[in-house]
Amino acid sequence: MKLSTKGRYGITLMIDLGMFFGEGPVSLKSVAERQSLSEHYLEQLIAPLRNAxxxxxIRGAYGGYVLAKAPHEITVGDIIRVLEGPITIVDDPEEELAELWEKVRSSINEVLDGTTLLDLIDKKRFGKDNIMFYI
Incomplete structure (x- = not known):
């Protein structure tokens, strides 16, 4: 499995929105500036995330985007599947290796579905070496 820029930037976008969860809408322009990403590209990513x-x-002069769920309710798997589609390892596996590829796919799904947006936000805020990350 190779994650495209769509998936990587989508996760970055969601982390940024999650950092401001409960504080009101966030403009894509501000996300683009903070993350050094193209605002135009973020506009393309936000539509499928909204549809999902x-x-x-939020419309209006002070509008923007907010997470529709709390960060602990959104998994990395949720984000990746919306932006990248179903997680596959091999398109047409040989029969004798099909079981191996299914185990690999299952393991990847387990990690992605076991990692919440809050986990990534906490890691960004506190860093893995910060004691607060482990409490």
């Missing part, structure tokens, strides 16, 4: 119910848009 992971983010909500």
């Amino acid at each position: 119910g992971l983010v909500r848009s």
Whole structure:
């Protein structure tokens, strides 16, 4: 499995929105500036995330985007599947290796579904060497 820029930038976008969870809408322009990403590209990513119910848009002069769920309720797997599609390892595995590839796919799903957006936000805020990360 190779994660495209769509998946990587989508996770970055969701982490940024999660950092401001409960504080009101965040503009894509501000995310683009903080993360050094293209605002135009973020606009392309936000639509499928909104359609999947992971983010909500707020209209108006002080509008922007907010997470539709709390960060602990959104997994990395949720984000990746919306932006990248189903997780596959091999398109057409040989019969004798099919079981191996299924185990690999299952392990990847387990990690992605076992990692929440809050886990990534905490790691970004506190860093893995910060004692607060382990409490």
